Each structure stands twice: as C-alpha cells, then as structure tokens.
Amino acid sequence: MKHFLEVFMHIIFLISACISILAVALICIFLFANGIPPMFEIGLGEFLGGTLWKPTNLIFGIFPMILGSIVVTLGALVVGVPAGIFCAIFMAFFCPKKLYRVLKPAVNLLAGIPSIVYGFFGLMVLVPLSQEIFGGGGKGILTASVLLGIMILPTIIGVCESSLRAVPTQYYEGALALGDTHEKSIFRTVLPAAKSGIMAAVILGVGRAVGETMAVVMVAGNQPILPQGLLMGVRTLTSNIVLEMGYAQDLHREALIATGVVLFFFILIINMVFFLVQRRKEK
Amino acid sequence: MSRFRNKPLSLFLWLLVHLAACFTLLVLISLIIYILVKGVPNLKPSLFAWEYTSENASMMPAIINTFGMTFLALLFSVPIGICSAIYLVEYAKRGNKLVGIVRLTTETLSGIPSIVYGLFGFLLFAVQLKWGYSFLGGALTLAIMVLPLVMRTTEEALKSVPDLYREGSFGLGAGKLRTVRCIVLPAAVPGILSGVILGIGRIVGETAALLYSAGTVTGIAKDLFSSGRTLSVHLYALWNEGLYTNEAYGTAAVLLIVVLLINTAASAIAKKLTKE
Numbered sequence: 001m002k003h004f005l006e007v008f009m010h011i012i013f014l015i016s017a018c019i020s021i022l023a024v025a026l027i028c029i030f031l032f033a034n035g036i037p038p039m040f041e042i043g044l045g046e047f048l049g050g051t052l053w054k055p056t057n058l059i060f061g062i063f064p065m066i067l068g069s070i071v072v073t074l075g076a077l078v079v080g081v082p083a084g085i086f087c088a089i090f091m092a093f094f095c096p097k098k099l100y101r102v103l104k105p106a107v108n109l110l111a112g113i114p115s116i117v118y119g120f121f122g123l124m125v126l127v128p129l130s131q132e133i134f135g136g137g138g139k140g141i142l143t144a145s146v147l148l149g150i151m152i153l154p155t156i157i158g159v160c161e162s163s164l165r166a167v168p169t170q171y172y173e174g175a176l177a178l179g180d181t182h183e184k185s186i187f188r189t190v191l192p193a194a195k196s197g198i199m200a201a202v203i204l205g206v207g208r209a210v211g212e213t214m215a216v217v218m219v220a221g222n223q224p225i226l227p228q229g230l231l232m233g234v235r236t237l238t239s240n241i242v243l244e245m246g247y248a249q250d251l252h253r254e255a256l257i258a259t260g261v262v263l264f265f266f267i268l269i270i271n272m273v274f275f276l277v278q279r280r281k282e283k
Numbered sequence: 284m285s286r287f288r289n290k291p292l293s294l295f296l297w298l299l300v301h302l303a304a305c306f307t308l309l310v311l312i313s314l315i316i317y318i319l320v321k322g323v324p325n326l327k328p329s330l331f332a333w334e335y336t337s338e339n340a341s342m343m344p345a346i347i348n349t350f351g352m353t354f355l356a357l358l359f360s361v362p363i364g365i366c367s368a369i370y371l372v373e374y375a376k377r378g379n380k381l382v383g384i385v386r387l388t389t390e391t392l393s394g395i396p397s398i399v400y401g402l403f404g405f406l407l408f409a410v411q412l413k414w415g416y417s418f419l420g421g422a423l424t425l426a427i428m429v430l431p432l433v434m435r436t437t438e439e440a441l442k443s444v445p446d447l448y449r450e451g452s453f454g455l456g457a458g459k460l461r462t463v464r465c466i467v468l469p470a471a472v473p474g475i476l477s478g479v480i481l482g483i484g485r486i487v488g489e490t491a492a493l494l495y496s497a498g499t500v501t502g503i504a505k506d507l508f509s510s511g512r513t514l515s516v517h518l519y520a521l522w523n524e525g526l527y528t529n530e531a532y533g534t535a536a537v538l539l540i541v542v543l544l545i546n547t548a549a550s551a552i553a554k555k556l557t558k559e
C-alpha cells in the first residue's frame with residue numbers, strides 16, 4: 001500500500017512538471033492556428049510591410065506598429081539602461097548598509113506596482129510635464145519611452161546587481177592596488193567583468209518593454225501611423241491588440257490575433273537571445 | 284571631498300552613480316505620493332457601495348471579484364507549481380532531459396507578455412470551449428501566468444533545505460514521499476509563501492490578460508462561467524470610458540495601497556526567512 005502511494009505521488013509530481021510544457025504547447029498551437037492563416041489571407045507582405053491600418057476598409061498593414069514597438073523599446077533602453085546600471089553599481093559598491101535596507105525593498109516595490117498604475121502615473125505626471133516643456137498633446141514616443149524606461153528599471157537593477165556582486169573581489173582589489181580610485185576600479189575592472197550579466201539584464205528589459213501594454217496605451221497617443229517625431233503619437237503591437245479587440249469582428253479580429261502572433265515571435269526571438277547569452281555566461 | 288582632488292573622472296563617476304540611485308528613489312516616492320494625493324480625497328463611502336450603477340461607479344463588486352479571482356487562480360497554480368518544483372528538485376535525477384525542457388518552458392512562460400496570455404485565454408476558453416467571457420477562463424489564464432513564479436520560488440526554497448535533513452530522514456527509515464512531506468516541505472514553507480504572495484501581487488495588478496478572457500462586466504460574477512471585472516480591469520475601464528475621472532483616481536489609490544500591503548507582507552516573510 002505504501003509502495004503504491006510512493007509511485008502514485010511520483011507520477012502526480014511528474015505530471016505537474018509536464019503542465020508547463022503543455023501550457024507552452026497550447027499557447028503556441030492556439031496562437032499559430034488562429035493567427036497565421038489570416039496573415040496569408042491578407043498577404044504576408046501586405047500585412048507585415050503595409051503602412052496603412054484601416055480596418056473599416058479591410059486594409060491591415062502593421063508595419064507602423066512594428067516600428068512603433070521598436071522605437072518605444074529603444075527609447076525605454078536609452079532611459080532605463082544607464083540609470084539601471086548606475087543604480088545597480090551604487091547598490092553593490094557605494095550604498096551604506098542602512099540605506100540599502102531601504103533601497104532594496106524600494107526597487108522590489110517598483111517591480112511590483114501594476115502596469116495600469118504606472119499608466120496613471122504617466123498620465124498624471126509625465127504627460128502634463130511634456131506638455132509644459134515641449135508643448136503639444138504630451139502623449140507620444142517620448143512620454144512612452146520615459147515611462148517604459150522607469151518600468152524596466154527594477155528588472156535591470158536586479159539582474160545587474162547580482163552579476164556585479166558575482167565578480168570576484170580580487171579584480172577590484174587588484175585594480176585598487178595598482179593605484180586606481182574606487183570609482184575607476186569599479187568602472188574599468190568590475191563592470192567589464194560583469195558584461196554578460198548586464199547583457200542578460202538588457203535583454204530582459206527589452207522583453208518587458210516590448211510586451212508592456214496597459215501603461216503604453218495610456219501615454220503613447222495610439223495613432224496607427226509611422227512614427228513621425230519624438231513628440232508625435234505612436235501605436236505599438238500590444239496597444240493595437242488591446243484597443244480594438246473589444247469590438248473587432250471577422251477578418252479584423254483575425255488580423256489582431258495575427259498581430260499577437262507577430263508580438264509572440266518577437267518575444268520568442270528575445271528569449272532565444274537571452275538563452276544564448278546565459279549559456280555563454282555559464283561557459 | 285578631498286579624495287577627488289585632481290581626479291575629475293572619478294568625481295564624475297561618483298556623481299553619476301549617486302544621481303541614478305536618487306532618480307530611482309525619487310521616481311518611486313513621487314509615484315506613490317501622486318497617486319495617493321490625487322486618489323485618496325476622491326474616496327467616498329459611496330465608492331464602496333455593494334452595487335455598481337451608472338451614477339455611482341462603485342468599486343466594491345470589483346474588489347470582491349479580485350478576491351475571487353486571486354483565490355481561484357492560486358487554487359490551480361499553487362498545487363501544480365509546488366508539485367512540479369518537488370519533482371524538479373527531489374525526484375528528477377541529475378542530467379534528466381525532462382528537467383531541461385521544463386526549465387526552458389517555464390522561462391519561456393515567464394517571458395510571455397500578459398496581452399499574449401489574454402489572447403490565448405480568449406482563443407482557448409472564450410472561443411474554442413465556448414465559455415464566452417468567463418471568470419473561470421480568466422482564472423485559468425492567470426494560473427498559467429503565475430505558474431513559473433510559484434515554481435521558481437518553491438524550487439529555490441526546496442534547494443535551500445540542507446541535504447542533512449533528507450539524509451537524517453532516510454537514515455531513520457522514512458521513504459522518499461514521507462521525507463518530502465514531513466521534513467523538506469515544512470522547512471520550505473516560508474520561501475513558498477513569499478512566492479505565493481508575489482503571485483497574488485501579480486494577479487491583483489493584472490489587466491491585459493483578463494480584459495478579453497474574464498471580460499469587463501461590472502457586477503459581482505454570479506458563477507464561474509459569467510464575466511466579472513477585477514479592480515485593475517475596473518480601473519482600465521473607468522479610464523477608457525472617460526466619464527469617471529475622480530472615481531478612477533480613487534480606484535488607482537486603492538489598488539496601489541493593496542499592492543503596497545502585499546509587497547510589505549512578502550518582504551516581511553523574506554526577512555524572517557533570512558534571520559532564521
């Protein structure tokens with residue numbers, strides 16, 4: 001009897017472990033089965049390369065949204081990566097212990113705040129700020145980039161900090177012994193040694209920025225046109241889905257699911273690059 | 284700062300690093316203050332009325348739905364997450380191919396954006412299974428979404444239990460299952476708990492995955508197959524309709540307070556864990 005229970009639970013544990021495989025398989029099957037046929041129905045070139053998105057006229061070109069996602073993500077990296085890396089350096093090498101006890105939970109809290117709350121923050125603070133400084137509507141690439149840059153901060157800080165701490169202290173001490181200052185030792189010796197970890201952090205940040213939906217919808221302006229300028233509105237792949245899925249019918253709905261498939265491809269590629277970087281790090 | 288004399292580069296780097304840290308703290312503090320200052324004055328008793336009407340955009344049904352949704356999603360994800368972590372840590376032999384695949388898929392799952400989960404939930408539960416916008420569909424979608432989080436924290440917690448415990452238990456003649464159930468799991472409970480609380484935080488804050496799986500109906504969900512909106516979805520809907528700005532600010536404040544409480548609980552447990 002006891003032996004039976006052992007075997008039974010072993011099987012239960014095994015099945016549970018397989019559920020995540022099943023989940024990924026289901027997600028792939030349902031997205032691809034529903035999203036790839038409409039791509040060919042619209043025409044692959046027209047869908048991916050078309051610059052017009054007019055669902056009422058059955059014109060579905062998502063190139064503006066692809067470009068929008070890329071532009072906003074690059075903007076987020078410009079804001080978030082330097083701030084994140086420097087903040088991680090501060091936490092690993094400059095921070096007094098007492099301050100660390102405040103700063104570490106603060107960064108964790110930043111990671112835990114829902115994206116819709118970030119969206120409201122952007123709407124209440126960043127949009128008026130942009131209106132005041134640059135004039136215009138305030139919603140656009142710049143605002144979205146700054147907000148996304150803030151949102152990827154905790155991811156970048158967390159991963160960078162742990163990879164900086166993983167660098168052997170001998171590196172730092174050696175540089176110090178050769179006469180470098182504290183700052184130069186860190187920037188010239190420790191930072192390059194943590195390169196692959198920092199790369200991983202940036203890739204994770206890219207993944208978060210590309211996939212972010214609710215905050216971007218609220219501050220990006222959402223015009224489905226090619227990005228015109230830093231202050232002009234832009235629509236990303238994610239906001240395209242969330243804005244129109246509620247009322248879309250027939251081919252329009254299928255085109256939105258196909259947009260999701262394109263987004264999914266982007267994420268899979270980012271994940272793959274992440275794995276490659278991780279593997280190189282382990283070697 | 285005499286140590287920076289004749290060392291402008293070092294001074295510059297020192298400044299840069301401190302500025303970045305100040306920026307991070309400043310962002311967090313201003314975010315919390317703005318949301319609370321704008322939101323708390325808008326909190327009136329009527330916002331917590333039991334019924335949502337077009338005159339009074341009460342958030343009470345949404346709060347109740349949030350509790351239900353959290354409970355339901357955890358009901359699926361926590362047992363599965365813990366069981367699969369047990370398999371990965373305690374049962375799988377070293378070099379097992381399956382472990383590599385499971386790791387790969389959980390990493391993939393944790394990288395998928397919430398809107399893609401939302402589309403998946405819509406396609407599988409609402410369309411394929413013909414449930415329409417349903418509470419259960421939303422909960423299952425969220426369960427898949429937080430599964431990697433629960434798995435990873437449980438794995439970490441199990442790994443941190445010293446092997447001496449296991450060896451002692453085996454030495455006294457206990458079987459594998461008994462060792463896991465009576466020795467390893469109890470020792471790992473605080474770690475698992477802090478993972479579950481982080482999962483709750485994600486469920487409470489999630490919007491995009493629920494919008495098209497559980498839908499946006501304003502009332503309390505009557506059963507598992509009817510639609511109901513959680514607090515985050517409620518907030519998005521208020522913003523989207525554009526009619527209830529003050530109510531939206533109030534709702535944002537409540538949501539932020541809930542998330543703050545959840546995070547405090549998680550870090551308190553984590554702190555207790557490191558002390559012991």
